[in-house]
Amino acid sequence: xxxxxxxxxxxxxxxxxxxxxxxxxxxxxxxxxxxxxxxxxxxxxxxxxxxxxxxxxxxxxxxxxxxxxxxxxxxxxxxxxxxxxxxxxxxxxxxxxxxxxxxxxxxxxxxxxxxxxxxxxxxxxxxxxxxxxxxxxxxxxxxxxxxxxxxxxxxxxxxxxxxxxxxxxxxxxxxxxxxxxxxxxxxxxxxxxxxxxx
Numbered sequence: 001x002x003x004x005x006x007x008x009x010x011x012x013x014x015x016x017x018x019x020x021x022x023x024x025x026x027x028x029x030x031x032x033x034x035x036x037x038x039x040x041x042x043x044x045x046x047x048x049x050x051x052x053x054x055x056x057x058x059x060x061x062x063x064x065x066x067x068x069x070x071x072x073x074x075x076x077x078x079x080x081x082x083x084x085x086x087x088x089x090x091x092x093x094x095x096x097x098x099x100x101x102x103x104x105x106x107x108x109x110x111x112x113x114x115x116x117x118x119x120x121x122x123x124x125x126x127x128x129x130x131x132x133x134x135x136x137x138x139x140x141x142x143x144x145x146x147x148x149x150x151x152x153x154x155x156x157x158x159x160x161x162x163x164x165x166x167x168x169x170x171x172x173x174x175x176x177x178x179x180x181x182x183x184x185x186x187x188x189x190x191x192x193x194x195x196x197x198x
Contacts, residue, residue, distance in 0.1 A: 015130065016134060018130065019130045019131065019134060029055060030151045032050065032054065034154035036051075041155045041156070048111050048115045051118075052117075055118040056121070059122040059125060064122075065129055067182045068182070069178065070182065072178050073180055073183040073186055076174055076183040076186070077174065077184065077189075078187070079187075080170060081186070081188075081189075081194065084191040084194075089194070092197070100196060105196055109192070109193055109196065112193070117189065119148070119188065120181050120185035121185065123148055123168075124185075127147065128181065131144070137176055140172065141169055141176070145164075145166075145172055146165060146168070148165070149161045172184070
């Protein structure tokens with residue numbers, strides 16, 4: 001990278017082509033997950049794992065940035081998860097929270113965490129870096145947030161788009177503040193874990 005400035009024109013065309021191919025491959029992975037999920041939607045663990053595998057392959061092939069600054073990532077991600085979950089927790093009914101079964105939590109969170117980490121590695125790691133090189137951080141925040149919302153549409157419907165764009169922007173801000181996609185991954189995993197009860 002060259003200090004956050006757009007690359008010279010000679011480098012723009014290959015970078016744009018690479019980013020376009022990556023976004024198309026991402027869209028194919030989202031479609032594949034939707035097909036494999038069928039009526040199960042987000043409850044299909046096998047479809048989630050296939051999707052995670054696709055995102056891992058795409059991220060690595062396109063140059064996934066290595067995790068760094070783990071302590072800052074954990075602290076920032078925990079604060080980000082609190083921002084995402086505390087409002088819902090304050091509105092939740094304590095009785096229904098206590099009645100949520102714990103039995104299926106461990107296998108569910110194992111898959112949910114795998115999917116969340118691979119989503120963040122791809123969206124706030126690989127894709128964010130490429131868009132930043134092409135058009136700057138503001139565009140990277142917007143594109144990664146829209147892609148985040150888009151991947152949830154086949155699972156939950158169009159009504160989730162505004163909320164998911166907002167969540168995606170918050171996760172992207174964690175990426176900017178820490179310089180690292182891992183903070184967004186921590187926030188995403190913790191928010192998903194809290195979502196079991198909320």
